[in-house]
Amino acid sequence: MKKKAVISLRKVWKIYKMGSATVNALRGVTLDVWQGEFVAIIGPSGSGKSTLMNLVGALDKPSRGHIFLDGKDISLMEESDLAQIRGQKIGFIFQQFNLLPALSATGNVGLPMIFQGIPEAKRVERATELLNSVNLGERLNHKPNELSGGQQQRVAIARALANEPEMLLADEPTGNLDSKTGGEIMSMLEDLHTKKGRTIVLVTHDIHLVKHAERVIYLKDGQIEKVVKNHKRGHKHA
Amino acid sequence: MIKDYVYFAFLNFSARKLRTFLTVLGIIIGIAAVVGLISIGEGLQETINEQFRALGGDKLIVTPKGGGFAIGAPSGSADLTKDDLDVVRKSRGMDKAGGMIFKLGQVTYGDERKTPFVSGIPQDETKDIFSDIQTFSIVEGRDLMDGDKYSAVVGILLYEGEYFDKSVKIRDRLTIEGQEFKVVGVLGRIGNPQDDSQILIPLEAAREIFDEPEKLDFIMGQVRPGFTPSDVADSVTRDLRKFRDVDEDEEDFDVQTFEQILETFSDIFSVVQAILIGIAAISLLVGGIGIMNTMYTSVLQRTNEIGLMKSIGARNSDIALLFVIESGFLGLAGGIIGLIIGASMGLLVEFGASQVGLPFNTHLSFTLLVGSLLFSFVTGAVAGVAPAISASKLKPVEALRYE
Ligand SMILES: Nc1ncnc2c1ncn2[C@@H]1O[C@H](COP(=O)(O)OP(=O)(O)OP(=O)(O)O)[C@@H](O)[C@H]1O
Ligand SMILES: [Mg+2]
Numbered sequence: 001m002k003k004k005a006v007i008s009l010r011k012v013w014k015i016y017k018m019g020s021a022t023v024n025a026l027r028g029v030t031l032d033v034w035q036g037e038f039v040a041i042i043g044p045s046g047s048g049k050s051t052l053m054n055l056v057g058a059l060d061k062p063s064r065g066h067i068f069l070d071g072k073d074i075s076l077m078e079e080s081d082l083a084q085i086r087g088q089k090i091g092f093i094f095q096q097f098n099l100l101p102a103l104s105a106t107g108n109v110g111l112p113m114i115f116q117g118i119p120e121a122k123r124v125e126r127a128t129e130l131l132n133s134v135n136l137g138e139r140l141n142h143k144p145n146e147l148s149g150g151q152q153q154r155v156a157i158a159r160a161l162a163n164e165p166e167m168l169l170a171d172e173p174t175g176n177l178d179s180k181t182g183g184e185i186m187s188m189l190e191d192l193h194t195k196k197g198r199t200i201v202l203v204t205h206d207i208h209l210v211k212h213a214e215r216v217i218y219l220k221d222g223q224i225e226k227v228v229k230n231h232k233r234g235h236k237h238a
Numbered sequence: 239m240i241k242d243y244v245y246f247a248f249l250n251f252s253a254r255k256l257r258t259f260l261t262v263l264g265i266i267i268g269i270a271a272v273v274g275l276i277s278i279g280e281g282l283q284e285t286i287n288e289q290f291r292a293l294g295g296d297k298l299i300v301t302p303k304g305g306g307f308a309i310g311a312p313s314g315s316a317d318l319t320k321d322d323l324d325v326v327r328k329s330r331g332m333d334k335a336g337g338m339i340f341k342l343g344q345v346t347y348g349d350e351r352k353t354p355f356v357s358g359i360p361q362d363e364t365k366d367i368f369s370d371i372q373t374f375s376i377v378e379g380r381d382l383m384d385g386d387k388y389s390a391v392v393g394i395l396l397y398e399g400e401y402f403d404k405s406v407k408i409r410d411r412l413t414i415e416g417q418e419f420k421v422v423g424v425l426g427r428i429g430n431p432q433d434d435s436q437i438l439i440p441l442e443a444a445r446e447i448f449d450e451p452e453k454l455d456f457i458m459g460q461v462r463p464g465f466t467p468s469d470v471a472d473s474v475t476r477d478l479r480k481f482r483d484v485d486e487d488e489e490d491f492d493v494q495t496f497e498q499i500l501e502t503f504s505d506i507f508s509v510v511q512a513i514l515i516g517i518a519a520i521s522l523l524v525g526g527i528g529i530m531n532t533m534y535t536s537v538l539q540r541t542n543e544i545g546l547m548k549s550i551g552a553r554n555s556d557i558a559l560l561f562v563i564e565s566g567f568l569g570l571a572g573g574i575i576g577l578i579i580g581a582s583m584g585l586l587v588e589f590g591a592s593q594v595g596l597p598f599n600t601h602l603s604f605t606l607l608v609g610s611l612l613f614s615f616v617t618g619a620v621a622g623v624a625p626a627i628s629a630s631k632l633k634p635v636e637a638l639r640y641e
Contacts, residue, residue, distance in 0.1 A: 059549055060635045080553035087551015098546045098638070102249040114242050115551035159550070 005032040005068075006089075006167045006199055007056055012065035014051050014222075025051040027222040028065065033167060033201055038193040040202045040210040043219030049203045050171055052219065056201060057090050057169045058082050087115050091160030093170035097152040099144040105131055105155045106140045112162040130158035134188065150181035157188060167199040168192065174209065186212055240563065247564035250536070251571065261532040262572030264525025265617065269576025269610050271518035273602070274583035279511050280601040281584070283504065290500050297367065298471050298495045300326055300457040300478070316482070316490045319452040325481045326457055329474045331465035336364025337454030339444045345437065346413040347402045354393075354401070355436040356414060358444025361386060367460050379408040379423035386440050390419040393434040397424040401435045414439065415447040467495040522613075525572060526621040533565045533625035537632075544629055545637025554630040561626035562619050569618015573611045580610075 014026040025048045033039060033056065043049050054060040055067055058074050067074045069089070074082060091112075099108045109127035110120075118126075131140055134154040144152050153173060160168050170189065174182030190212045192198040202213060210216045211230070218225040251258045302318055318337070326335045343356035359368055361384045369381075382391055392406050399405030406412065410421045419439060428434050445451055461470045471493045478491055537544070544557055552560075584600030591598040 054635045057549070059638070060633075080555060083548060083551055083553040083556075086549060092549050094546075094638075098542065100543055100546070102246070102253055111547070112550040114239050115547070115553070115556055117239065120239075120242075163551070 004035045006035050007058075008032045008068045009055065009062075010066045010068070012055060012062045012067060014048070014055065014060070015063040025222050026055070026062075029222070029224055031056075031217065031224065033199060035166070035199055036193075036197050037215060038190070038200045038202070038213045039215045039217060040204060040213035041217045041219055042204055042207065042210055043225075045205060047219045048222040049205070049219055051222075053169055053171050053201065053203045056167075057092060058086050083115075087112055088163055089166045091162070091165035091168045093153070093156050093160050093168060093173045095172040095175040097144070097149070097156045097176070099152055099155055099159075101144050104141045104143055105136060105147070105158075108144070108155055109158045109162055112159060116163055126162065127158070130161055131155070134158050148181075149177050150184060153177065153181075153185050154188065157185070157192075161192075167201060169201045169203075171203040172205070173202070174204075174206070240559075243560045243563045244567065246560060247567045250564060251568070257532065258568065258571065261528050262525065262568055262575070264521055264528045265569055265572025265614050266525075266576040266579065268518050268522035268525050269573045269614050270579035270583065271521065271576075272515060273577050273580025273606060273610050275511065275514045275518065275580075276606055277581065277584040277600045277602045278587050279507070280603065280606075281588070281599050283507060284601060285596075285598050286503065287500065290496055295496055296461045296463075296467060298459050298461065298467055298474065298493060300459070300474065301455070301492050301494075303490045303492055317452075318454045318457055318491065320454065321452075322478060322481065322491075323454060323457050325477050326459055326474055329459075329470065329477045331462050331470035331473060333460045333462040334364055334367065335457055335459035336360045336362070336367050337457045338368065338441060339448065339450060339453065339455050341444075341448055341455075343414050343437070343448070344416075347396075347406060347410075348404055350402050350404075352402065355432065356444065357436060357438050358441040358448075359438055360441040367458050375426040376423045377426040379421070381423055382438060382440055386422070387443055388417060388419045389422045389440065389443075390414070391423040391425055391438040392421055393425050393436045394427045395431065395434045396437075412437070417443070417447045419443070467497050471495050471498075522617055526569075526617045529565050529568050529618050529621040530625060532568070533561060533622045534628070536564075537561065537625050537629040540629075541632060541637045541640040544632050545634050545640065548632070548634035549638060557632075558626040558630035561629050562622045565622025565625070566615045566619030569621070570611060570615040572618070573614025576614065577607065577610055 009029055009031045012026055012029045012031075013024065016023040016025055029048075029052060031052075041049050041052060051060075055062055058067075058069060061067075061075050069085060074085075077085075100111065103111065106124060106127045109130055110123035113123045113126065128137075128140060131137060134157055136151060136154055136158070139147060139151060142151075144155070147155065153176075157168075168189070173189070174185050177185060186209060189200055189202070193200050200213075202209065204210065214230050216228045216230060218228070300318065300322070302316065320337070323335060323337045326332060338360060339358040340355055342353045345352055345354055345356070359365065359382060361382060365384075376391065377394070378397060379391075382389055390412060392412075393401070395401040396406040406421055408421055408423070412419050412421060414437065419437075425434075425436075425438070459470075459474070461467050475489065475493045478493070479486065479489060482490065484490055547557060547560075581600075581602055584602065588598055588600045
C-alpha cells in the first residue's frame, strides 16, 4: 500500500520572542503523518509537544520551515482559508474538553458543521449518530455541566468527528480524567483507528498511553530524539 | 449561518440575564424616551390641529400692526375702521367679515367700581364668525342677540361673586361708562381670570359708550369654501395696502390666518421635540457605549470559546459576525423593552388626559415602531463592531491557552 502523507513538516522551527529572550520551542522538526496511522508524540513537559500539535493542526504557522497540508504550504495560506481547512480536515480533542457550556451535547457536536454551512436537520441527524457511536445516545440534550468528565470527552470526540476529518489530534486527552475513564477514552480512540481506519495523532507525556500507537515520536528540547515503531500494534489495520 | 448565531446570542443573554438587562438600560431609557415623546407629541399635535381646524381653520384675522391678540394698538399705529372692514369684505375669496372692539371699561356695580375688559360683539349676520372661535358657552341666562342694545353677558367670576363683592345675577343692572346695562347671561368658565371677568355687549352699544363710531380693534373674516385661507389673506393684504396707501413690508396692519398661527405653534413644538430627542439621543449613545463595554468584557471572558471555534473551523468573519449579531440583538432587546415602556407612557398620558376630559390620542406610528426597533438594533450592532473585530483577530493558539 502506497503511503499518503496527511501532513508533512519540513525543518520546522517555532521561535517565541518574549521581550529580549527567545524560546526555540521547535528546532528543525521534520515529520510526516501518514494516512491511517496512529502516531504518538511523547516528551517531557516543555519539550514542544503542544507547539508541534498546533502546527500539525494548522492552528499556527511555523517561524521557519514548511508545512504541507494536501501538498499546499500553510505558511502561504490566509487565516480564513486555514480555518476552513481545519474545519474540514482536522478534528481536535483537548485536555480541557473545551465544550461550549451553553450548548447541549448535540449542539456542541453540531458546531463544526455550522461553520461548513451544513443545514440544521442534517447537523442534528449526524450529531445524534455520532453521540450514539460514543455511547451518549441517552445524553443528547445534556449540557456539559450535566455530564461527567469522561462523558464530556466523549462529546468532544464526537465533535472532532463531525466533519469526517482526515486526522484526529488529541493533546493529553486523558489528562483531566482518572485512569479508568482515561482508559475508556483511549480504547475509544484505538477503536476509531483499528475499526474505522482513522488517522490519529496523540500527544502525551504518559509513557503508558503510547502502547496504543503504531509509531512513537520522542521529543526533547524541541527536537525529535527518536522514532520507535510499535511492532506489536503496527500491522493490525494494514 | 445567521440563524444559529442569533440562537447563540440568546443563549448568552439567558446565561447572563442581569448583566444583559443592565447593559441595555441605556438603550431602554433612550428608546422609551423617544417613543414616549414622539407618540405623545404627535398625538398632541394632531389634537391641537383638529381643534384649531374645527374652530377657525377657515378664518382670518386683521389687526393693527403689533396688535395681534393684545389689547389696544401701540400708539402711533393706525387704527382699523369700518372702511377697512368694507375692503376686507370685498376681497377675493372672502365670504363674510365682521369687526369688534375691546377696551378696558369703567364698570359700576352697587357702589363698587372696577375696570374689566369690555368687548363689543356684532349682532348681525357676522356674529357667528365670532361665536365659532369663542370656545365659551352660556351657562346661565342667554347669549346676546339681534335687537339687544343695553344688554350684557358677564364672565363667571362676576356671577360667582369673585370679582365684585356681591355676585352679579341675571337681570341685575351694571353701569358701564355711565350707561346702564341689563345682565342677560353668564359665560362658562374659560380658565384665566382676565377672560373670566370680561363683559360682552353688542357692538352698537360699545361704539356709543366708548364714543368710537368708526374704530375696530379686530376684524375677523371667514373664507369662502374652496379658497385657501393663506391665498385670501394675501389678497386682503394687497387690497388693504392699496386702500390705506402703504408700501409692501411697511404695512400698518397684520393679516393672520389660523393656519399661520398653527404653523408658529408647530414650529415651537418641533424645537421642543428636537431638544427632547437630542437628550434621548445622548442616552442612546451612552447605551451604545455600555453595549460596547459589555461586548469587550464578553470577548475577554469568551476568549477560550473563540479559540475553540476557530480551531474547529470558524473563520475570522464568522467570529466577527457572531459578536456583531449578539450586540445587535442586545440593542434590539433594549429597544423592545424601551418601546413597551414608551408606548405605556403614552397610554398613561392618554388615560390621564381622558380623566380630566381632554380629547387626546397618543399616536404610535408604524414608522416610529419599526424605526425605533431598527435603530436600537443598529446602535447595538455598531457598538459591537470594534469588540467583534478584536475577537475575530485573536490568534487561535493564544485564545485556546487563555485562562
Ligand atoms: N505562546 C508562547 N509564548 C512563549 N513561549 C511559549 C509559548 N508557547 C509555548 N512556549 C514555550 O515553548 C516551549 C514548549 O512549549 P509546549 O507548550 O509546546 O510544551 P509541552 O511539551 O506541550 O509541555 P507540557 O507537557 O507541559 O504541555 C516551552 O518552553 C514554553 O514555555
Ligand atoms: Mg502541552
